[in-house]
Amino acid sequence: MAASRTGHIPFKTVLDSIADGVFTVDLDWNITFFNRAAEKITGIPASEALGRQCRDVFHSSLCDGSCALKSCLAEHAPVHHRSVYILRPDGSQVPISVSAAPLKDSQGRLVGGVETFRDESALHLMRRELESAYTLEDMVGKSQAMRRLFGLIPQVAESEASVLLEGESGTGKELAARALHNLGPRRKKPFIAVNCAALPDTLLESELFGYKAGAFTDARRDKPGRFDQAQGGTIFLDEIGDMPQTLQAKLLRVLQEKIFEPLGGVAPVHADVRIISATNQNLEKLVQEGRFRQDLFFRLNVVRLRLPALRERREDIPLLTAHFIRKFNLLTGKDITGVTDEVLGLFLRHLFPGNIRELENTLEYAFILCPGGLIHPEHLPEYILPSSSHGLPDSMLSKALTMDEVKYQAIQDALLRHDGKKMAACRELNISKDTLRRILNRKKKA
Amino acid sequence: MQPPAINTACLFTPDHTGHGERVALACCGGRLAALWDTAECIEIHVWNGSGWSCQGSSILTGLGLHGRVDVLRKMRVRLLICGAMSGCVRNILEANGIMVQPWITGSQDVVLAALGKNRLASLLMPGCGGRGRCRREGQTRGSKNQKMRR
Missing domain, CATH: 3.40.50.300 (P-loop containing nucleotide triphosphate hydrolases)
Incomplete structure (x- = not known):
């Protein structure tokens, strides 16, 4: 590679001067090139990395499963920006974004693969703060x-x-x-x-x-x-x-x-x-x-x-959804960016009798069906979808209701859940005590 | 500065585990998994004085860190040999009384043979040669330099 030139500058010099880690492997997964940024990010000198199996050097969360290089070589197509983490020999975990592409010689024959990766520690630190x-x-x-x-x-x-x-x-x-x-x-x-x-x-x-x-x-x-x-x-x-x-x-x-x-x-x-x-x-x-x-x-x-039930803290659902998506992205190596507004709406309306565990399982299910990008309703289990009766109480599904009746029913259900405690019902429904009293009185008068 | 966590001097031999003590290998696809976090199963082996005998295995897929610790405890594992492992995870395992030898690579047979001959050092992953790089709890990147400056 050092012999190849772009103008007067050798490729190795170019690759050593960039901030992204770059390494190449042959068809046996042995590392054939390891740039300076790769040394810095992985904490392993090129002299020790060259000739070794990439899994023994890179220690990424993808190495034992859906390896980015393996899938791009199998499908002859590049892989872009997968969020994973690697472990450095000092035991620290580094979040990175990985892209991979097949390497071909001048005759178009596959000779290996190239992987580039970017240290996203600063980004993660900012998000964590x-x-x-x-x-x-x-x-x-x-x-x-x-x-x-x-x-x-x-x-x-x-x-x-x-x-x-x-x-x-x-x-x-x-x-x-x-x-x-x-x-x-x-x-x-x-x-x-x-x-x-x-x-x-x-x-x-x-x-x-x-x-x-x-x-x-x-x-x-x-x-x-x-x-x-x-x-x-x-x-x-x-x-x-x-x-x-x-x-x-x-x-x-x-x-x-x-x-x-x-x-x-x-x-x-x-x-x-x-x-x-x-x-x-x-x-x-x-x-x-x-x-x-x-x-x-x-x-x-x-x-x-x-510990409050999830239906008592619905405002946490978007935050928890984002949390589990990040977790499953790291575990599966997928690049799922979030859920559609429609899915978030379904989550906010669902009662989640299984609480946070149910939300986590629902998203784990969606990760199996969703190839990337946003999670859509078709990626969700059937019982979450609106055609199912699990999300809303039977009383609200059996007949068409006016808005006043819907509000009254919601209050009745909340009171039932909180053993008749009005303040607890108000907190759950995010309404004032006056509003609750007004809705109940209006129904009584009607 | 704490002594290095990975060092040829602190690699384990059958004598460390003793007869009848259980050694677990964290595996994936016929060899040690690259990461403990992504290991699919553990294989349990016992040193009987002249060789290793397999005592069974347990699936780890789908288990989080604490679920994995529970499996090791239930299987009465004394020593875990695995691939890459973060310092935090290592601390948790050691707090649960499990000795850990991470950063090892190779197939199960090769690892067990090396352990039997006290040659586990030859299977350390690149960059883990025990030159004081491995960090213990409480240290962060750059803390070594910060301490030296102080």
């Missing part, structure tokens, strides 16, 4: 409810108090628990998550507290439990409402005395573990029904945080 007000660890939101949580979590994280997280399935209770762990003094110790509903009662005890050899027929050697594994760190007990009563007593002892006994063990073990629990049930109601110990409830409920 803009979004930092709307994120906390992996949690995203700018609604009032989320902003309040983002203010509370760092303060709660610093304390050693037990935390009870409440919220429907898919609202991000585990993310909140991880944020509490990562922002607290135990961040360098393990975070252990246990789903109390996922294991049969008989297994849950040995899973949580471990067992000693000989405790039962197949217990040939000691097995540490989750409390042991979490020593010094945090244990997250999800679906705590499903914990059997026998175990509730044992958990209470951990909370009160900071000790537990493995199955078959005689000596108590000290438990230096912070407990964060979560539930999508009404624990107070379970206490009243005698299905959950009151003393345990009080011990777990030192700090109670409620």
Whole structure:
């Protein structure tokens, strides 16, 4: 390549002077050229990169899957601006934009490929700074409810108090628990998550507290439990409402005395573990029904945080959509730029009973069908589309309604969701209390 | 400056893992995956004193970082050998009691043979030769120079 010339300047000099990384590979994926910017961005000197497999040098999120070079060589067509990340040998992650094209000799025969890439760290940093007000660890939101949580979590994280997280399935209770762990003094110790509903009662005890050899027929050697594994760190007990009563007593002892006994063990073990629990049930109601110990409830409920359902913070849907699109672009190597206004409208009208997890799954589905550009309604699962009855309540679909009736129905539904609490309904619908009262009165008069 | 995370001196040998301890290889398509983040599965191997025996595998596709950590914990993995890995991910794995040897390349057979002969250093990816480049938690690009200036 150095022998080729553009006027009097060798190609290598030209390529070394540009800010974009450039490298070429032969048909066996061995690197044959590596410019100066490529050295700088990847952190690997050309002397070590040349002759090595590109995957061993580039370490990009595409190398094990839809490699840009591989797909452009297979399809004999260039690939433009795929957003991916690479890992440098110092362990840092660098977001880049990749383009690739086939390399042909003077006879038009394929001899390899060329890839150019641009460091987008500055762009990402700028975006992150803009979004930092709307994120906390992996949690995203700018609604009032989320902003309040983002203010509370760092303060709660610093304390050693037990935390009870409440919220429907898919609202991000585990993310909140991880944020509490990562922002607290135990961040360098393990975070252990246990789903109390996922294991049969008989297994849950040995899973949580471990067992000693000989405790039962197949217990040939000691097995540490989750409390042991979490020593010094945090244990997250999800679906705590499903914990059997026998175990509730044992958990209470951990909370009160900071000790537990493995199955078959005689000596108590000290438990230096912070407990964060979560539930999508009404624990107070379970206490009243005698299905959950009151003393345990009080011990777990030192700090109670409620994760709002997605339908209560619809203003976060555009932000969350953009967040998941960025995530899936990095994971899949696609270049999806966003959703159409129509899709955003569908999302804003959908009730999302599965909350953020449902939105994430919907976008993951759309990424399978959408080749690039904007996500259109045809890329969405059928149940999100307007022909389906899942988005709106049956009462609003069964007959034509006037605008006043629609408003009245929306208020009735919101009141139903909030156990008749008018202020909560107002907050969800983003209307004042006066407006709510006026709409209700107008309907009564009619 | 912390000692380098990748260094021939801290590469693992069967003696580090001990008999019966479980070693996981993060794989993709018959070889070590280029990135831990994109590995499709882990293969579990155990050193029995004279050689390695495969103890099974587990799919990682579709799992996020924490799901992957859970798999390693459930499979009682002592040492993970994988391709490129970010410093943050490494810290999380080590906080969970899993030893990690990243930046290794090669097919499973080659990696296991090298591990058995204490020659894992020969399989380090380019640029990872252990000259103090690898960064630990808290350091950012340029922080080494900043510290030196201070």
